[in-house]
Amino acid sequence: MSNTSTGWMALLTGVNAIRTLALVGGVALHAINLYIGTTILPTVVRDIGGLEYYAWNTALFVVASIISAAMATQVLGKLGPRFAYVVGAVIFAVGSLACALAPSMPVMLAGRVVQGFGGGLLLALPYAMIRLLYDEALWPRAIGLLSGMWGVATLVGPAIGGVFAQLDAWRMAFGTLIPAAALFTVLAVCVIPRRNSMDRPPSSVPWVQLTLLAGAVIAVSAGGVSAQAAWNAAGVAVAVLLSVLLVVIDKHAPNRLLPKDAFRSGSVLGALYLTMALLAMMVTSTEIFAPLFFQVLHAQTPLASGYLAAIMSAGWTVGSLMSSSATGSRVRLAIRSAPLLALAGMVALAVLMPAPTDGNWRMLGLLCIAMTAVGLAVGIAWPHLSARVLQIAPPGEENLAASSIMTVELFATALGAALAGMVANLGGLSSPGGVAGTSGAAQWLFGLFVLVPVLCLFTSWQTARARPAIETKEASSAV
Incomplete structure (x- = not known):
């Protein structure tokens, strides 16, 4: 890359413009999906039920995102930038389709987990790819654009979710994410390199800690389904135990x-x-x-x-x-x-x-x-x-x-x-x-x-x- 300018024009023109659009698109899909989900959930539960699992939609989506985000450098190292991005976008699209077609809350939750795995990759991979795609002088502006997508999501997400919810077509809100994922996948195939130029292999994924982390969230979620205080307390107690184990293991783990x-x-x-x-x-x-x-x-x-x-x-x-x-x-x-x-x-x-x-x-x-x-x-x-x-x-x-x-x-x-x-x-x-x-x-x-x-x-x-x-x-x- 010969252009070492630090200006916005260097980031938003030529092939860099398409690269930037692909990367910010991945972060935007993840962020907008969060706001679409929170906006349409009242309509969803009125249609397919599952009010007691209301908060699970966010909790499971984010837990899956944490796990896949932690795997991002591994996926990047093994598959290369282009295919890693494509895999994330395809998983996200499959999860969105499952949510759009969900006949019941359990199916919806399964779709949200799949969405979360794809969304976590789309959230983490762009940050890892910045140093592979741009001159170092452009890194701060590229990071700023990625962070700015959360602000864009607060405008776009509620609009998409709210309009489709008012039309009693909440399924279409999830459906709109599929062609968007397809578009950014095409852009990624065109401009993101196939091979990885990382100068050292990525560290291994801390699976034990991630499992304990996910278990703590799921324990609280499971305890929260019931309105009985004893069941709630049991869920919190299990979560505390798993969190303590996480701290002990992570404190002494090599990774x-x-x-x-x-x-x-x-x-x-x-x-x-x-x-x-x-x-x-x-x-x-x-x-x-x-x-x-x-x-x-x-x-x-x-x-x-x-x-x-x-x-x-x-x-x-x-x-x-x-x-x-x-x-x-x-x-x-x-x-x-x-x-x-x-x-x-x-x-x-x-x-x-x-x-x-x-x-x-x-x-x-x-x-x-x-x-x-x-x-x-x-x-x-x-x-x-x-x-x-x-x-x-x-x-x-x-x-x-x-x-x-x-x-x-x-x-x-x-x-x-x-x-x-x-x-x-x-x-x-x-x-x-x-x-x-x-x-x-x-x-x-x-x-x-x-x-x-x-x-x-x-x-x-x-x-x-x-x-x-x-x-x-x-x-x-x-x-």
Whole structure:
């Protein structure tokens, strides 16, 4: 590649333009599918049933994505860039077809698992391919475009899901993903090289840890199907046991999910991961049920409820853009103040969301402000939490630290969905159901998850107190 320009034109013209379209298309398919799923789920359960398995749709999809994303470098090394991308897109399309044709919730869940395996590859492979396809000077802009697809998904996903849900054609929402996957597959075949130029073989997949991780999420999901507290407690107990085993094994394994310092007592790196996991869990627990709450409790259409639910993710994006340029003491202020803003938003949601209304604009406005506050809080802290992970990573584990950010976020998303499903069912979502059951579910969900930003008050204080080497150097230069 002869063009070493760092400008956008070098990335968005010529053969690079087609390569970029193929890569961002893969990430976009994964992200848009998440928002399509959350938007149409209330319509899906009214059609084929399975309300008690509502949260499983997100939990299983994300667990499958975690496993396949962890396999991405292995797949890339064995199949080569072109065929690896094609395999991911084909698996995703097959899963989408299964969801579109699903006659019952078990078939839908199976389709979501297949979608997740394909989607995880489409999410992880583009990041791994950047250094294979572009000059190094273009890497930052390429990464920025891939990250920006989540913002695009908050606009496109609810629109696709909402329109088809209102037309009582939710199956077509999944169907639209199939030709899109086919298009990006064709582009990949045309411009992505067949052979892999990686200079060293990829490390082996940590199967034991991934199995324990998936088992923990499934245990919580299984426990959450019942409204009986004993069954719920058993599911949580099994999940805790599996999580402890995961920590013990990963701490001593030659091939780990997280850097070695993550599990050390008093570790700042561990506090960083815990803070990020709590923040991601808080957003997920709110977003997956928000479309249902807005439709049943506040008389909103599927399209409107999809966009109202996406407000939180939009706030996350805006908060990240606002906060990303902060340095020095402003970074510590952002990390410490984020849990307070999130706490205010979650308390407001706990008070306002459970009360049924006729959809008056005053109540909707207050709910939007509360959801925006939670999203902004996460966005304000997230760039700096991620940067600190990279800055204090143990020598030689910088790449593992970078990949672990996505692992932690996806695991927290899956676990948050599973826990939210358990709490909602315990609150009456499936029994007695209806407006009363949905109101009880909202009250339990936000009432319990308001504890998450409270925990973040403690973990974020520890992470903000640590001063990475780069920050210390900046302070010394200023003096």
